[in-house]
Amino acid sequence: MRILVTGASGSGTSTLGRALATVIQAAFVDADDLFWLPTDPPFKLKRDGTERAALLRERLGSNRSLVLSGSIDGWGTDLEDAFNLIVFLRAPAEVRVDRLRTRELRQLGRVDEEFIAWAAQYDVGAMPGRSLARHLAWLESRTCRVLRLSGTDSVDALRSAVLQALDPRPA
Amino acid sequence: LLSLRPSPLNLIHSADEEPEIRQNPVMPRLLGMCGLSFSGKTTLAKALASAVDAEYIGLDDINEERGLRGGDGIPGEEWEKTSSIAVQRVGLMLSAGRDVVLDDTWALSRCAPSGPRSVAPVVGQTDNQGCECEF
Numbered sequence A: 001m002r003i004l005v006t007g008a009s010g011s012g013t014s015t016l017g018r019a020l021a022t023v024i025q026a027a028f029v030d031a032d033d034l035f036w037l038p039t040d041p042p043f044k045l046k047r048d049g050t051e052r053a054a055l056l057r058e059r060l061g062s063n064r065s066l067v068l069s070g071s072i073d074g075w076g077t078d079l080e081d082a083f084n085l086i087v088f089l090r091a092p093a094e095v096r097v098d099r100l101r102t103r104e105l106r107q108l109g110r111v112d113e114e115f116i117a118w119a120a121q122y123d124v125g126a127m128p129g130r131s132l133a134r135h136l137a138w139l140e141s142r143t144c145r146v147l148r149l150s151g152t153d154s155v156d157a158l159r160s161a162v163l164q165a166l167d168p169r170p171a
Numbered sequence B: 001l002l003s004l005r006p007s008p009l010n011l012i013h014s015a016d017e018e019p020e021i022r023q024n025p026v027m028p029r030l031l032g033m034c035g036l037s038f039s040g041k042t043t044l045a046k047a048l049a050s051a052v053d054a055e056y057i058g059l060d061d062i063n064e065e066r067g068l069r070g071g072d073g074i075p076g077e078e079w080e081k082t083s084s085i086a087v088q089r090v091g092l093m094l095s096a097g098r099d100v101v102l103d104d105t106w107a108l109s110r111c112a113p114s115g116p117r118s119v120a121p122v123v124g125q126t127d128n129q130g131c132e133c134e135f
Helices: A013-024 A031-035 A049-062 A093-108 A113-120 A132-140 A155-165 B008-014 B041-051 B059-065 B076-095 B116-123
Strands: A002-007 A027-030 A066-069 A085-090 A145-150 B030-034 B055-058 B100-106
Touching (some): A002 A013, A013 A066, A013 A085, A013 A155, A027 A031, A031 A049, A049 A066, A085 A132, A085 A155, A093 A113, A145 A155, B030 B041, B041 B100, B076 B100
Parallel strands (some): A002 A085, A085 A145, B055 B100
């Protein structure tokens, strides 16, 4: 089983992705770990597009079940349509920015204001990269089922909603 | 003997476990699948049926015969009809002395009590033991 959990930065894709991977005993991959080269400090150098696609292809090939969190828009249609289910999370910008600031402080010890500004304008889409409009257009052209959930719900509630959607014989 | 140890969220693992030894070698076995969508039930069920020379009965196949598509969301009453067709076929095969792998679609709450356990008394060939579901 392959599940993609996607949405804006701070919408909770990694948190839900990890929780899902644990409960269905699947491998977990964060698209950020493929998108960025491992540098110190992190998130400074992007990995080559062909290389990141090859990495994801390899992970999909070597894991019968995999949960991927993040955005893979433009990575190649074979990868973008490699999932059985896509979960799309949305959360208000202020909630996401709060979460991202907390995460940055915890992980990096400082807040990258440039990143926060980029993440905050997701719903407007004034800057390149992830935006709501681009995500919605991308979801429209997917072949699998898309489950749209609120990223402000608790992880437990979100996990239950996804499992319910995977119940082959719904109540 | 119905000998199921379905564990919907650990389906892959169930393949590694030894199947329950049949207690009466004359009595045919019924193996039931249980698990989430895309967890590999059909793949494992077909492999099992082929490996132990059992009849494969799949609920998805019956839905397809009836012109129902899973992706469209099949109403509860149609599922009931599909289930009763499956149960009939299982009964026929077991009566004929054939082992059966039943590729049903129980998951989550439906695994018990209306899941595999409910088939046992219906087909009249089993002792209704051994179905344990973990979540």
